[in-house]
Each structure stands twice: as structure tokens, then as C-alpha cells.
Amino acid sequence: MRRHPPRRRATTHAHRDHHRPRAATTAATRPEPRPSDRGLRRETPPPRSGRRTGCRRDDHPATPGPPSPTTHHDIADLDALITPLVTAINPALIATHGVGTETAGQLIVTAGDNPDRLRSEAAFAMLCGVAPLPASSGKTHRRRLNRGGDRHANCALWRIVITRLATDPRTRDYRDRMVKQKLSKPEIIRCLKRYVARETYQLLTQPTQRLDEP
Template identity: 55%
Template structure:
């Protein structure tokens, strides 16, 4: 603020959450590269010579990549030899990227446990979803003054959409969309495996709510639950002074 009275605290990136962000960045890049390599391998295989193509037909992806990585290209020449060499290179690249992704998955899970012990024990929360939520909160989640501010940060706070006699709220299109997507995945998992969530769905459907509205409500509940884990317990706020707000 121009008056110099701003009390907002900026998100910091000097701890385990920053490690998570970097690991997620590397993992996303590796997944993209592996997908590209898989598509290229199958494209080369389509135009390969008939003998090679038939010898690899019907194999599952893991077996296909293993066979391609073991191809002998030294005794073949011309386009057939080039195809064998290319398939071997691509298969070995896929294997290397898979090992890289597995290593990053392990590092992400470890970093989540260091940052917020017990978060991965919450029903429906996996390493990727946990990482997205922690990255949104930053290394100083205490700057979030309430669970409502965390919900707004994740784009799960309700937006008034009432008109006339119709009272309703709609989805929030703002906030951190990666964190919002993580909450969505958690809710979908719970709707499949958690009895309480499924009972809630049936009850609200009977009340006339749409499935989209119910998922919005459930995301809000999950955001509250996650907030209580990632933000340290607060002492009562001193009402005599200014209250900081999150940015």
C-alpha cells in the first residue's frame, strides 16, 4: 500500500516446500519427455519392416520397451538397421526417464513427510496432491490467517450466484488451479472409497443439489481439513491491532 501500512505476508520459498516445487517441476518435464518418446517409438514401429513389426506385435508396453532396448542393430543396414537403432535408443530413453520419475516420486513423498508429517495419512491424499497443496501454501503457511483464506487461495470458497428466490452458490474459477485440481482428485477418491463421502453425496442429491455443487462443498470441507494439518496451531488473535492478510 502507498501508506506503508500493508500487513500482508508474501509466500516464502526457502524450505522443504520449495524442494517439492522443484521436484514437481522436474517430474513434469520427465513425464512429458517420456510420453513423447513412447509416441515416437510406436510411430517408428508402425513403419518398420514387417518381420520386426510382427515380432513385437501384441506385447504390452513394458515388454515392448524391454524388447526394443535389447534389439541388435549392428548387423542390419539401410532403413531396417536405422529403425532398429532408433527403437533401441528410444526404449532406453524411456527406461531412463521411468527410473528418473520413480526417483522423483520417492523424493516428493519424503519431502511431503518432512514438511507436514501425517498429511499422506489423510484419506485420498497422495504425494502429488499433497505437494500441490503445500506448494500453494508455501514455506510459511502461517501467513494464512484462517481456513477460509486457504480455501480462497485454492479456489474453493463459494461464490454467490443467487437470483430472485433462487439461493445458490457456484464454483470459484479463481485461486491456485493446481491446488484446486488436487482437492478435486481427493474428493473423487473419497466418493469412490469413503462411506461418509458417499452418504453425503446421496443425501445432498436427495435435497436437490447437483453433483457439481456437492463436489464444490466437499472440496471446501477437504480444504478445511488440510489447512488444520499444514498451518501450525494459532494463539488467539489480538483484536486490538491490525490483522495480517495472506497474499
């Protein structure tokens, strides 16, 4: 048996114009602006620092190759805005070897407005993704990479470690000792990030105290 398609409901002009009188009534009852307000013009709020730099970058579209001078100017402007804020919040952190303005700002943001909520340095290490995770098997005792936590904070700790490996003699001595114990370079960097997390935790919760660098 052949089925016929359902019939569509016929749409009349009266049905289409059903809402038109209501819209006309709404427009008619809308209050008109007062004569005293017609000549006023709203003041445009001052642009924020991010919008200002964004507009500047829009004038120069991204092209492959080295960054343009405008990008360097934007970075310098943002550093000039961030540096006094970070210094006022935690001067001991910004004075630590290997900690720059962006790194300190990221760690402060990760700790939050209430660093006391972090129960211990182990909790802060887990928050930053540098807590060691056991991955032993049989007679092999090792720890694997922790892929959790705040990756921006993890990157900040990584920058501190790389800077100290290049400029700090004590960190180099620690690396040489670990190399003799047959640890790979990634494993050494993980250990150093854990030490740096312990130091920065003390600086974030108790800015007056400073620990010795590894």
C-alpha cells in the same frame, strides 16, 4: 510538385573500418591464460533430477498411444524423491485418507514456507479457488463456480474428493444426503472440496491436529 526520395548517406570503407582497430586493440590486450591453467578442465556439475529425466524422455520422442515404460520409470523416480521430503515436512497430511504424495506436495507448495500468513480457512479456500460465490436470483438460492485461485491446488483438492467418493463411506453418505436435497454432482463436489480445504488448512497450519472427514 514531385518529391524526390531522401538521399542515403554514402558509406565509405573508412567508416566501415572505424571500429576494427578498437576490436583489434581489445583482443590484443586480453590477458592470456596462465600456463598452469591450460591443462585444467572444468568439472561438469552433476545433473539434476529434472534434467536427468528430461534427457531420458528426449531419447524417446512422444508418440500417440499409452505412455512408454520410460515415462513410468521417470514417475517412479520422482515419487521416490518427493515422498521422503513431503513425509518429513508434514507427516499428518500425507497420512490423511485420499492424500497422495503429489497432492500433499502441491498443497504444501500452495501454503508456502510460512503457512501462518493464511489468516483463516476462508482465506485458504479462496487461495485454492473453492470458496463459494453467491449467485442467487429472486427465490433461487445458489452458489456458482469459483474460477479464481491456484488451479493446481484446486485440482489437488478435486483428486482428494474423487478418491474419497470411491473409497470413503462417510463421503458417500454425504453425497447421498445432498442428492436428496436435489443438488447436482458438480455442486456436491464443490461442497466437498470446501470441506477438504478446511481439513487441509488445519493440517498445514497445525499438523498435530486432525479433523473428521466429511
